[in-house]
Amino acid sequence: xxxxxxxxxxxxxxxxxxxxxxxxxxxxxxxxxxxxxxxxxxxxxxxxxxxxxxxxxxxxxxxxxxxxxxxxxxxxxxxxxxxxxxxxxxxxxxxxxxxxxxxxxxxxxxxxxxxxxxxxxxxxxxxxxxxxxxxxxxxxxxxxxxxxxxxxxxxxxxxxxxxxxxxxxxxxxxxxxxxxxxxxxxxxxxxxxxxxxxxxxxxxxxxxxxxxxxxxxxxxxxxxxxxxxxxxxxxxxxxxxxxxxxxxxxxxxxxxxxxxxxxxxxxxxxxxxxxxxxxxxxxxxxxxxxxxxxxxxxxxxxxxxxxxxxxxxxxxxxxxxxxxxxxxxxxxxxxxxxxxxxxxxxxxxxxxxxxxxxxxxxx
Amino acid sequence: xxxxxxxxxxxxxxxxxxxxxxxxxxxxxxxxxxxxxxxxxxxxxxxxxxxxxxxxxxxxxxxxxxxxxxxxxxxxxxxxxxxxxxxxxxxxxxxxxxxxxxxxxxxxxxxxxxxxxxxxxxxxxxxxxxxxxxxxxxxxxxxxxxxxxxxxxxxxxxxxxxxxxxxxxxxxxxxxxxxxxxxxxxxxxxxxxxxxxxxxxxxxxxxxxxxxxxxxxxxxxxxxxxxxxxxxxxxxxxxxxxxxxxxxxxxxxxxxxxxxxxxxxxxxxxxxxxxxxxxxxxxxxxxxxxxxxxxxxxxxxxxxxxxxxxxxxxxxxxxxxxx
Numbered sequence: 001x002x003x004x005x006x007x008x009x010x011x012x013x014x015x016x017x018x019x020x021x022x023x024x025x026x027x028x029x030x031x032x033x034x035x036x037x038x039x040x041x042x043x044x045x046x047x048x049x050x051x052x053x054x055x056x057x058x059x060x061x062x063x064x065x066x067x068x069x070x071x072x073x074x075x076x077x078x079x080x081x082x083x084x085x086x087x088x089x090x091x092x093x094x095x096x097x098x099x100x101x102x103x104x105x106x107x108x109x110x111x112x113x114x115x116x117x118x119x120x121x122x123x124x125x126x127x128x129x130x131x132x133x134x135x136x137x138x139x140x141x142x143x144x145x146x147x148x149x150x151x152x153x154x155x156x157x158x159x160x161x162x163x164x165x166x167x168x169x170x171x172x173x174x175x176x177x178x179x180x181x182x183x184x185x186x187x188x189x190x191x192x193x194x195x196x197x198x199x200x201x202x203x204x205x206x207x208x209x210x211x212x213x214x215x216x217x218x219x220x221x222x223x224x225x226x227x228x229x230x231x232x233x234x235x236x237x238x239x240x241x242x243x244x245x246x247x248x249x250x251x252x253x254x255x256x257x258x259x260x261x262x263x264x265x266x267x268x269x270x271x272x273x274x275x276x277x278x279x280x281x282x283x284x285x286x287x288x289x290x291x292x293x294x295x296x297x298x299x300x301x302x303x304x305x306x307x308x309x310x311x312x313x314x315x316x317x318x319x320x321x322x323x324x325x326x327x328x329x330x331x332x333x334x335x336x337x338x339x340x341x342x343x344x345x346x347x348x349x350x351x352x353x354x355x356x357x358x359x360x361x362x363x
Numbered sequence: 364x365x366x367x368x369x370x371x372x373x374x375x376x377x378x379x380x381x382x383x384x385x386x387x388x389x390x391x392x393x394x395x396x397x398x399x400x401x402x403x404x405x406x407x408x409x410x411x412x413x414x415x416x417x418x419x420x421x422x423x424x425x426x427x428x429x430x431x432x433x434x435x436x437x438x439x440x441x442x443x444x445x446x447x448x449x450x451x452x453x454x455x456x457x458x459x460x461x462x463x464x465x466x467x468x469x470x471x472x473x474x475x476x477x478x479x480x481x482x483x484x485x486x487x488x489x490x491x492x493x494x495x496x497x498x499x500x501x502x503x504x505x506x507x508x509x510x511x512x513x514x515x516x517x518x519x520x521x522x523x524x525x526x527x528x529x530x531x532x533x534x535x536x537x538x539x540x541x542x543x544x545x546x547x548x549x550x551x552x553x554x555x556x557x558x559x560x561x562x563x564x565x566x567x568x569x570x571x572x573x574x575x576x577x578x579x580x581x582x583x584x585x586x587x588x589x590x591x592x593x594x595x596x597x598x599x600x601x602x603x604x605x606x607x608x609x610x611x612x613x614x615x616x617x618x619x620x621x622x623x624x625x626x627x628x629x630x631x632x633x634x635x636x637x638x639x640x641x642x643x644x645x646x647x648x649x650x651x652x653x654x655x656x657x658x659x660x661x662x663x664x665x666x667x668x669x670x671x672x673x674x675x676x677x678x679x680x681x682x683x684x685x686x
Contacts, residue, residue: 034653164676228674317570326484338674339429344487347447351482358481 002101003028004122005068007056009221011146012246014178019139020072023132024125028068030059033224037062038334044092051303051333052218053085055225060089064098072122075106080277080308082218138183140247145177145190147245152197154241157234158209159202166200167231173197206237209352212290213242214283215301216309219332220244226301227338229330229345233299236349241295243286244279264289271315280308284315291323296352298325304333326351364416367423367623368632369616370404370438371446371609372396372430375469375496376582377403378609379411381419382616386456390414391609393582400430401642401661404437409638423623424632425449425615429470433661436669437642439633442615442622449614451475451482454578456617457604462574465593465601466610467563467583469496474568486567496582498531502538502555506548513552517588520553528558528565556588560596575599580607640664651677 006016008030020027031037033055041058060071071090076083090102103122108115119132127135149170157166173193180189211233219225220242230240243264268285275281287298300316302309313329320327328348330341364383371378373396380391392411396403425442426434427449435443446468454464455477464475472495476484488495503510524546527533534555541551577599579590584607593601606613623630646659658678660670670678 031653035655036653314570320484321572337672343429343445343447346445347482347485350445350448351485354481355483 001026002070002124003068004070004072005030005060005063005066006072008033008059008224009218009246010223011150011174012143012221014146014174015139015143016072018142018181019135020122022125022135022139023119023123023127025070025122028063028066030063033059033222035336037224038336042334044096048305050081050306051225052082052216053088054334055218055222056085057089057092060093061096064093064100069099070101070103072103072105072118075104077107077110078275078277082278138181138186141183141186142177142180144247145180145186145193146174147247148190149173149177149193149197150245152194154230154234155239156197156200156202157231158237158239159204159206161201161203163235166197166234169197169200207353207356209238209296209349209356211238211240211352212286212295212298213240213301214244214279214286214290214298216279216303216306217244219301219303221246226330226332227336227341229299229301229341232338232342232345233349236345238349241290243282243290267292271319272312276308276311278306278308280312283309283312284319287316287319287325287327288323291319291325295325296356297348298327299348300327300329302329302331304331306331326355364418364420365422366415366419367425367616367620368421368438369449369612369614369619370407370424370426370434370440371428371449371611371615372400372404372426372434373428373446373468373582373611374471375500376608377407377428377430378612379407380606380609380612380616381411381415381421382613382620384620386617388606388609388613389416389419391606391612393608396430400433401437401644404434405638405640405642408438408635412635421630421632421634423616423619423630425617425619425622427611427615427618431615432671433669436661437633437637437663439631439637440619441628441630441632442618444615444618446471446611446614447473447475447485447487448482449611449618450580451477451485451614452617453606453610453614454580454604455480456613457606457610458576458578458602461576461578463571463577465563465568465577465579465584466581467495467579467589468581468611469500471495472563472567472581474563474571474573476571476574484571486569486571488567498534499555499559499583499586502535506552508548508552511585514556514586514588514590516549517553517556517586518591520547520549522547522550523557524550524554526551526554526558528562534558553588553592556586556592557596560589560592564596573597576602578602578604580604580610582608584608637663646672649673649678651675 004020004025005028017027037058040061041054045054045057073086086104093100103118106114153166153170160166173196176189176193180186233240264282264285267288268281271284272281290298316327367382369380377394377396381389390411392407394403394407424440426440427444427446431443450466454461466473473487503513524541527537579601584603641664643662649656649658656673658672660667
């Protein structure tokens with residue numbers, strides 16, 4: 001019996017579960033990465049590899065224990081080693097004696113046949129192409145709904161009057177979207193969820209700082225890998241805008257590059273005209289766009305030893321000076337203690353607040 | 364006399380100051396934390412009262428440093444602030460117009476850029492503590508030299524010896540190699556000071572505009588060899604301000620004063636009597652989810668006053684009080 005699993009990235013699993021079920025697969029849900037995940041991952045991966053490889057390895061091993069034998073994941077283009085991780089994971093799992101099948105999706109825009117072949121492999125229900133497209137459309141709508149809810153929490157959390165209210169409500173309404181199946185249900189659940197989030201008592205008078213978040217995709221999208229930085233910032237009274245959501249990334253890589261994607265590239269052009277792999281160029285382009293939109297600061301998140309982000313960080317020093325925007329970088333690895341990050345975030349918030357107050361009193 | 368108490372609980376040292384309304388330091392203490400922050404705080408508070416005039420009334424308390432939350436709940440702090448803000452506030456007060464602050468403590472090193480009195484940028488060492496106080500301490504004890512004499516010994520060097528700087532493991536093996544070849548100790552120590560400065564400027568100070576006046580504070584600023592190495596590397600004067608070793612605590616006291624004056628609240632300070640209370644710390648592993656968070660807690664007499672380490676609000680004290 002084939003049991004399919006996939007990497008855990010924020011709340012996106014809710015969509016993938018539905019889509020894979022629709023195509024007739026039994027799905028093993030990846031658990032939220034925890035200390036157990038990390039311990040397993042670190043034990044079975046090369047020490048010098050980056051954090052996403054380790055977390056994903058741990059996740060796969062956890063799902064193997066639960067009976068999974070097919071892994072669906074993404075590949076990657078450009079000079080970033082994450083593009084090879086699927087193959088490496090497969091080798092390690094085989095060495096450990098797991099006879100698994102690895103289905104790797106490359107960007108369909110560049111590899112259309114890979115996409116079609118893979119979909120065929122994941123279609124034991126033998127749905128027609130038309131039916132598959134319907135399923136993908138519905139899944140896409142659910143992914144959008146999930147992203148929209150998350151975006152709403154980023155705006156509401158820093159303004160909530162009862163600390164913790166947003167996180168609590170968010171957990172509840174996610175289930176509503178999770179249960180929705182037809183497109184109509186998804187649209188309705190999304191609306192009801194947004195209404196519920198908007199009912200959270202807020203203080204509109206509070207001075208809220210705006211911070212853009214840039215960096216490597218996995219540590220951006222999986223809160224368990226970034227010590228829940230967005231929630232922490234929200235609690236410090238900061239509205240965050242993340243430069244990357246799964247829907248945005250998928251659009252850029254599936255059909256054709258979106259206008260947003262092109263703008264980021266253009267913005268980064270004077271500083272970095274090349275694709276250096278990973279999301280290095282996006283980090284630079286997005287920082288510039290945030291600065292132009294008068295954000296109070298930018299935070300860059302990167303796995304420790306991530307070359308594209310190291311290059312970006314060095315260039316961000318000039319961007320920060322040229323555009324007068326404070327930039328703070330975090331390299332994430334095995335540390336689970338939040339104290340170091342909390343100290344730096346508190347200081348960063350103080351810095352932005354004092355600057356904002358000074359500007360307000362000067363004008 | 365109205366006064367403010369500042370407490371900085373760091374990895375290596377715990378510093379306590381009492382400041383009057385005008386910012387004069389009435390008393391200050393630099394103690395080794397020795398891995399026992401609770402006892403050190405209690406002991407320190409008891410000791411500092413002996414240095415204070417009788418008519419002093421503590422009107423506000425601020426805590427900072429990596430042990431700021433622990434100290435905050437123990438003492439009843441009005442302000443609990445990160446050490447970057449605390450150091451910047453103190454630096455601007457003692458050296459008006461300061462533009463660059465170097466701070467090297469036990470485990471942390473930071474650079475703070477100040478322009479027109481406000482912090483515009485900062486950086487802290489991230490994944491490695493190479494070149495901080497703990498490493499110097501360790502080398503001093505390996506060589507059997509009191510840490511207080513380490514810096515002045517470096518100043519006696521006549522010939523510089525290159526020591527690797529990027530990693531303490533490299534640095535130590537380089538030092539041993541040079542020592543076994545027969546290089547004099549003062550040259551090796553001077554080489555180490557230069558390596559640490561190089562490491563600091565390349566890592567923490569990377570890409571930052573270092574403009575004068577530059578001040579150097581934190582425990583390591585007592586080391587004249589490092590100060591001299593900074594001046595040689597930058598080609599500008601590096602000042603070590605008064606009270607350089609307790610600047611974090613000074614900043615915390617000043618922030619407490621700011622808080623009390625701007626809100627006209629009454630202080631939540633529990634009083635110096637806490638030195639005689641019974642504190643107990645403990646830890647346990649939460650079994651609520653696979654994260655298995657390590658929760659640490661502190662008891663004052665029989666009551667829990669603080670808990671840390673959870674990734675969710677399950678163990679928050681506030682929640683407990685509501686029940």
